[in-house]
Amino acid sequence: MPDLAHIQALVIDLDGVLWRGQTALPGVVEFFNLLQERKIPFVLATNNAAASPEKVCRRLQRMGIHVSTEEILTSGRASAEYLRTELSVGSSIYAIGEEPLKTALVQAGFSLTQDASGVRAVVVGLDRQSTWEQLAEAALAIQTGALFLGTNPDVTFPIERGQVPGNGAILAALEAATGVKPRIIGKPEPHLYLQAVAYLQTESNHALAVGDRLETDILGGQRAGMMTALILTGVTQRHELGSSPIQPDYVFDDLPQLTRALMGHILD
Incomplete structure (x- = not known):
């Protein structure tokens, strides 16, 4: 043993x-x-930056397992905590990602913005509703010096019909457009x-x-x-x-x- x-x-x-x-x-x-x-x-x-600690807790509870949200660390929460070591509280962040990622960033004290102006960091997590306009704003912010973070590098995402583009595919598109490699947290x-x-x-x-x-x-x-x-x-x-x-x-x-x-x- x-x-x-x-x-x-x-x-x-x-x-x-x-x-x-x-x-x-x-x-x-x-x-x-x-x-x-x-x-x-x-x-x-x-x-998984698209899963909130609360959602993971609820799933475990249905299995008869009780844990606290403090015992759950998602790549979204880790990205927010990492940014606290790099930027001051209240800094402007442009985020591509689903609600759990954005919630983690707000809870960490950052301000989310809808455009590239004045952005200190771009944080990218899996977003199944992302648009060309979002990618364009993120690219513009990165080109003007914003810190470029990716929650995780997973290129594909499994669904029942097969593999579809994951967060790594979004990061690759932004890297191709800006020439800047993302800093991966997960x-x-x-x-x-x-x-x-x-x-x-x-x-x-x-x-x-x-x-x-x-x-x-x-x-x-x-x-x-x-x-x-x-x-x-x-x-x-x-x-x-x-x-x-x-x-x-x-x-x-x-x-x-x-x-x-x-x-x-x-x-x-």
Whole structure:
């Protein structure tokens, strides 16, 4: 059994780890019961800027799991927190994104504007209603020196009929128009994980990043200096490990296997 004795906190992905599509994955309730009974601190961290912490909480509650919104870190909330280290409160922001991203920016003390004039930063998250006019205003702001942030780099977005353009496609269009690369906040960059570790008040090397994708969850955790655990109930399959340069510290078939490892080694 993997030795997790040095792990003090967990940063956990959502889709592919806790659920797949609309279906909860086996062992998710028992997993959270263990974390809460043993008082193992955790943060749920997602690249999805279109999901609010409140929405994630409600979904977990329907599964019989109770967490606080403070234990949920979306790439939208992380982007807003990152901007607080770069800009003064009240700075003007141009945002392309759905309501949860805009709410996070306002709650962080920023002012949202509808045009490019006087904009200090452009923040781009997935927006399924985005228009050419929005892209034009964002491009103009970036060209005049506004900070260019992307919540996550996911080029595609899965729907029932297949893959459609995701946030990375919007970022690519703006980069092509401006010649400016966006600063990415979500995985696989370390910012999201580092914010989670700071909230957990632990050191990165004592925190475990749990996810189902090598190229985002695992790579992001490694860049943040964390230990990493791949769960094989999502995107990455075991046969892909042999050919990948990204290697997790631990591999678990599913949440029940991770739960058993935690039971054996954390806080015994």
